[in-house]
Structures are given as structure tokens and as C-alpha cells.
Amino acid sequence: MERRDIFKAALVGTLLCASPLAAQDDKIAIGVAIPSATHGFMGGLNFHAQEAIERLEETYPQLEFVLATAGDAGKMVNDIEDMVATRGIEALVVLPFESEPLTSPVQAVAEQGIWVTVVDRGLSVPGIEDLYVAGDNPGFGRVAGEYFAENLEEGDNIVVLRGIPTTLDNERVEAFQAAIDGSGINVLDMQHGNWNRDDAFNVMQDFLSKYDDIDAVWASDDDMAIGVMEAIAQAGREDEMWIVGGAGMKEIIKRIMDGDPMLPVNVTYPPAQIATAIELTALGMVSDTPVSGRFIIGSQIITPENAENFYFPDSPF
Amino acid sequence: MERRDIFKAALVGTLLCASPLAAQDDKIAIGVAIPSATHGFMGGLNFHAQEAIERLEETYPQLEFVLATAGDAGKMVNDIEDMVATRGIEALVVLPFESEPLTSPVQAVAEQGIWVTVVDRGLSVPGIEDLYVAGDNPGFGRVAGEYFAENLEEGDNIVVLRGIPTTLDNERVEAFQAAIDGSGINVLDMQHGNWNRDDAFNVMQDFLSKYDDIDAVWASDDDMAIGVMEAIAQAGREDEMWIVGGAGMKEIIKRIMDGDPMLPVNVTYPPAQIATAIELTALGMVSDTPVSGRFIIGSQIITPENAENFYFPDSPF
Numbered sequence: 001m002e003r004r005d006i007f008k009a010a011l012v013g014t015l016l017c018a019s020p021l022a023a024q025d026d027k028i029a030i031g032v033a034i035p036s037a038t039h040g041f042m043g044g045l046n047f048h049a050q051e052a053i054e055r056l057e058e059t060y061p062q063l064e065f066v067l068a069t070a071g072d073a074g075k076m077v078n079d080i081e082d083m084v085a086t087r088g089i090e091a092l093v094v095l096p097f098e099s100e101p102l103t104s105p106v107q108a109v110a111e112q113g114i115w116v117t118v119v120d121r122g123l124s125v126p127g128i129e130d131l132y133v134a135g136d137n138p139g140f141g142r143v144a145g146e147y148f149a150e151n152l153e154e155g156d157n158i159v160v161l162r163g164i165p166t167t168l169d170n171e172r173v174e175a176f177q178a179a180i181d182g183s184g185i186n187v188l189d190m191q192h193g194n195w196n197r198d199d200a201f202n203v204m205q206d207f208l209s210k211y212d213d214i215d216a217v218w219a220s221d222d223d224m225a226i227g228v229m230e231a232i233a234q235a236g237r238e239d240e241m242w243i244v245g246g247a248g249m250k251e252i253i254k255r256i257m258d259g260d261p262m263l264p265v266n267v268t269y270p271p272a273q274i275a276t277a278i279e280l281t282a283l284g285m286v287s288d289t290p291v292s293g294r295f296i297i298g299s300q301i302i303t304p305e306n307a308e309n310f311y312f313p314d315s316p317f
Numbered sequence: 318m319e320r321r322d323i324f325k326a327a328l329v330g331t332l333l334c335a336s337p338l339a340a341q342d343d344k345i346a347i348g349v350a351i352p353s354a355t356h357g358f359m360g361g362l363n364f365h366a367q368e369a370i371e372r373l374e375e376t377y378p379q380l381e382f383v384l385a386t387a388g389d390a391g392k393m394v395n396d397i398e399d400m401v402a403t404r405g406i407e408a409l410v411v412l413p414f415e416s417e418p419l420t421s422p423v424q425a426v427a428e429q430g431i432w433v434t435v436v437d438r439g440l441s442v443p444g445i446e447d448l449y450v451a452g453d454n455p456g457f458g459r460v461a462g463e464y465f466a467e468n469l470e471e472g473d474n475i476v477v478l479r480g481i482p483t484t485l486d487n488e489r490v491e492a493f494q495a496a497i498d499g500s501g502i503n504v505l506d507m508q509h510g511n512w513n514r515d516d517a518f519n520v521m522q523d524f525l526s527k528y529d530d531i532d533a534v535w536a537s538d539d540d541m542a543i544g545v546m547e548a549i550a551q552a553g554r555e556d557e558m559w560i561v562g563g564a565g566m567k568e569i570i571k572r573i574m575d576g577d578p579m580l581p582v583n584v585t586y587p588p589a590q591i592a593t594a595i596e597l598t599a600l601g602m603v604s605d606t607p608v609s610g611r612f613i614i615g616s617q618i619i620t621p622e623n624a625e626n627f628y629f630p631d632s633p634f
Contacts, residue, residue, distance in 0.1 A: 275606040298610035
């Protein structure tokens with residue numbers, strides 16, 4: 001952690017005018033700025049951030065954390081400026097609310113010599129952060145595609161729901177297509193359900209009215225999987241097809257644990273990646289272990305056999 | 318850590334016939350298999366592995382570590398089989414002595430449900446390991462190249478020493494060349510010094526006899542930098558050129574700290590990456606934090622200003 005000593009020096013300066021709070025000031029402060037728990041995935045992310053902070057404050061008493069959640073980019077920028085100005089953070093872990101408006105403020109933090117860890121969504125300018133932690137989007141599509149290729153026969157039919165049109169969604173879908181290439185599976189249709197339950201419901205209703213023979217659905221997201229299952233239930237076609245969502249929503253994981261034939265497996269894209277980012281940042285503060293670089297967290301398949309290890313009943317997601 | 322519960326179950330079985338050593342058996346054992354400290358970099362790697370293990374045994378009393386060092390691939394295979402058979406490891410951290418002979422044995426370990434972390438050198442078959450931790454070879458070349466581009470003038474002359482002919486060396490050199498592209502720097506010559514002090518000495522002697530005007534040397538490795546400096550000293554041309562090595566050997570870092578004009582900077586390729594791998598593996602054993610995936614540790618530039626943070630006087634490297 002090459003930047004720590006700068007702050008030790010700054011701290012020594014502070015202590016010349018030590019207040020009764022000086023003991024408090026001896027701690028290394030780490031700021032964590034994340035979006036509010038507005039929807040399922042972010043709810044899980046907030047849960048895992050808090051859990052990691054609790055665990056770390058117990059493990060490393062020399063650390064303290066400043067957690068701020070924001071419902072918009074402006075609030076997040078203010079949170080970060082406040083962490084630097086009034087809390088003297090030596091490291092920042094940030095999941096940018098949006099890339100563009102957060103780039104300059106986070107760059108300004110890095111230029112002050114503060115360690116910066118960016119999670120999930122990159123900044124608009126490369127090279128600002130010391131550490132980048134994110135999920136594996138091509139892996140997310142590939143792992144799902146491999147399951148389809150292994151568990152369907154040549155000539156079987158599937159439909160696919162895509163997310164919001166983004167590079168991220170393209171990466172996932174291209175890797176899925178590459179993984180089923182040569183398997184003889186027919187992709188009847190692909191439409192954008194925008195990672196949204198209601199949109200996915202509408203897309204799936206349309207698919208069901210158009211196609212008599214569907215063997216499986218790649219819903220590619222658990223919120224979309226919920227919408228898809230609702231459409232299938234309304235059409236009374238639950239026995240015809242299975243569905244693979246993604247990201248490990250606890251209701252879905254529970255059904256996999258219980259052996260639901262409609263939901264044989266899931267693929268991880270863990271909101272707990274925020275915990276990985278906070279842990280690595282903390283490790284860099286308490287040791288010489290190298291933690292700069294790029295950590296892409298693998299997408300793993302969740303089956304009835306291992307589902308228990310991905311089930312967090314206390315998390316909102 | 319999805320595989321832990323399998324082992325918890327195995328442990329419960331063991332406890333039915335509990336011995337006075339049962340308390341000991343409650344610990345989660347992590348095996349660490351690395352090459353012996355035969356040369357500088359591996360010496361540093363051994364040092365940082367031991368340091369990480371000491372720190373982790375203190376931080377997490379529920380963990381215990383089995384460290385084995387091997388001077389050849391056969392010994393490493395035996396070490397790993399022994400860790401599984403007699404020590405009941407639940408995770409393995411391995412820096413393969415060679416890729417080919419270690420691939421099947423490590424695959425067999427993974428197939429038993431034991432967590433596998435591979436460090437630095439990959440296995441011959443992709444997808445065996447749960448976590449891969451390695452340095453950034455293109456980054457190593459790029460960061461060095463950027464320094465040359467920023468600190469030399471158009472028309473300045475450099476020579477380059479390459480490592481053993483490998484993909485790894487190609488990645489470094491190609492990234493270096495891309496970074497100096499358009500700078501107007503002349504690369505007079507490039508020869509393989511094979512990451513070896515004596516070979517580098519001979520290559521540099523040859524360069525010095527051929528070229529009257531050399532402004533800088535990319536030695537691309539600290540062992541080679543030592544050989545290069547010896548050749549320059551014997552030719553009495555110390556005042557003409559500066560040298561950039563790489564990997565952060567402590568003697569070189571000390572000279573950067575002291576402001577040696579021949580050694581203005583260095584580029585990291587940290588032997589301490591073994592500590593990162595051991596720490597992440599341990600974290601997966603004690604928490605639900607996702608630690609599977611691929612962590613590429615960034616190559617950073619070491620300057621007189623930050624050199625102190627990369628200086629490990631107790632390490633042999």
C-alpha cells in the first residue's frame with residue numbers, strides 16, 4: 001500500500017493539535033460509496049457491503065469505515081467529497097452510480113494520493129483506479145450456454161431474453177451463443193426484456209403466443225426469470241420448459257435447493273463482489289500484500305448440490 | 318466458498334471417532350505448494366508466502382497452513398498428494414513448478430472438491446483452478462515503455478535485453494514497443510539475456526562494443542540489470558546511460574531510494590503475489606466473500622518518491 005505513508009505523515013501533522021478524539025484519529029479510514037438499495041441486486045450489494053464492514057472492523061481494529069449510499073450521481077459525488085474533507089479517508093471503494101459524472105470527482109480523489117477501488121461499473125477514463133473488481137460478463141453467458149448445450153438435444157428449441165442494450169449485454173449474449181454453437185439447439189427468438197420483470201413478462205407472453213414448442217428459456221437475469229415464470233404460469237405451460245436466470249436472487253436459489261424442475265440451475269454474478277472489493281482494499285491498508293490490479297470474479301454455476309452455499313436468507317436479494 | 322460444506326460434513330465424520338487431537342482437526346487446513354528459493358524471485362516469493370501465513374494464522378485462528386517447497390516437479394506432485402492424503406487440506410494454493418507435469422495432479426485435487434488457487438504459471442488445461450492470481454505481463458512492458466517515451470527525446474538510442482523466449486516475454490516486449498511507438502526513440506538492438514545475470518552481462522558487453530551512443534537500457538528484469546550494470550562499469554560508461562530493470566529486487570529498490578542516477582525507476586512484478594493468492598484463498602475459507610475468478614496484479618512504477626513502500630529489507634529478494 002504505497003500511499004499509506006503520505007497519510008501517516010498527514011496524520012502526524014494533525015496530532016500536533018491533538019484533541020480528545022485523537023485516539024479515534026489513529027484509525028485508518030476507508031470510504032465506501034455505493035448506490036442505494038433501489039432494486040434487488042443493489043439491495044444485495046448493500047447487504048454484503050455492510051456485512052463485510054462489520055466483519056472487517058472486528059478483524060482489523062485499526063480500520064474504520066465510512067459507508068454512504070446514494071440515490072443519484074450528485075449525492076454520490078457529495079458523499080465522496082465529504083469523506084475526503086471531513087473523514088480523512090485513506091482509501092475509497094466506489095461503485096459509480098453512473099460512469100460519466102463520477103469520473104472527475106474520483107480522479108480528483110486519486111490525485112490526492114488516496115487509494116481508489118472501483119467496483120462493477122468502470123469510470124469513463126481508464127487508469128484512474130488502483131484496483132478494479134467486477135463480475136465476468138462473457139463468463140456469465142458462457143457458463144449458461146454450456147449448461148444449455150449439455151442438457152438439450154439437437155433440434156431442441158429455446159428463446160432468449162436480453163437485458164438493456166449495452167456492451168455488457170452484448171458480451172454476455174455473444175459468449176452464450178458461442179457456447180451453444182454446434183450443439184444443434186435452435187434459438188427461436190431473442191428480445192430485450194431490459195433486466196425488468198414486467199418487460200420480461202410481456203416479452204415471454206409474446207414468445208408463448210408465437211411458439212408452440214419451447215424446451216428452455218435463457219432469461220439471463222433473475223428479475224427477468226420471475227416475469228418469465230409468471231407468463232408461463234398464466235399460459236399453463238409450466239411442464240414444457242425450464243428456465244435459467246442469473247445473479248443468484250435468494251428466492252430463485254431457494255427453489256434450486258428445493259429441486260424445482262423449472263429452475264434447474266443459476267449462474268452467479270454476485271452482488272457480494274462489493275465485499276471482495278472492500279476486503280482487498282482493507283488488506284492493502286493493513287499489510288504489504290499487493291492488491292492493485294484487476295480482479296474479475298468468475299461466474300459459477302449454481303446447482304441443487306451447491307446452492308446452499310449461495311443462499312443468503314438474511315439478504316434482501 | 319461453496320466447497321467448504323462438503324468438508325464440514327467430512328469433518329463431522331472424523332469427529333465420531335474423535336481423538337485427543339480433535340481440537341486440532343477442527344481447523345481448516347490450506348496447502349501451499351511453491352518452488353524452492355533457488356533464485357532471487359523465488360527467494361522473495363518464499364519470504365512473502367511465509368509472512369502471509371504467519372499473518373493469517375494470527376488473524377484467523379481457525380485456519381492452519383501446510384507449506385511445502387519443491388526443487389522439481391516430481392517433489393511438488395508428491396507434496397500435494399501428501400497434503401490431501403494426510404493433512405486433509407480444504408484448499409490448495411500452488412505455483413506450478415512446470416505447467417505440464419502439475420496439470421493432472423492438480424486436476425485430481427480439484428475433482429475431489431478441494432478449492433484450487435493457481436499462481437503465476439498457468440496449468441496446461443484451462444478451467445481447473447477456482448482462482449488464478451498472476452502479474453500483468455503486458456502492463457509490465459507498457460509501464461516501462463511509457464517511462465522511456467516520457468523521459469527520452471526523439472532520436473535517442475536504446476538497447477533492450479529480453480528474457481527466455483516465451484509467450485510471457487513476447488507479451489512484455491510487444492507492450493513495451495507499443496508504448497514507445499511514435500516517440501521517435503531508436504531501438505538499436507534487442508537480444509535475449511534469458512533473465513540471467515551472466516547472459517545479460519555478455520549481451521551488454523556486445524552492445525557496448527557495437528554502439529557508441531546509447532542513452533538508456535531496458536534490462537526488463539533486475540537480475541539482468543545487475544549484469545548490464547557490471548558490463549557498463551567495466552567499460553567505464555556509467556555516465557552515458559540509465560537502466561530500467563523490473564520485479565523490484567531489494568538492492569535495486571534501495572538504489573532508487575538513494576537517488577542513483579543510473580537507476581531512476583523500476584517496474585513491479587511482485588513475488589508478493591503469492592501473499593495475495595494465499596490471503597484471498599483464506600478469505601474464501603472464513604467468509605462468503607466471492608474469491609473465485611482471475612486477479613491480475615497491476616505492474617506499478619517505482620520511483621524515488623514511493624520506493625520505500627516496495628522495499629523489503631528482510632526479504633532475500
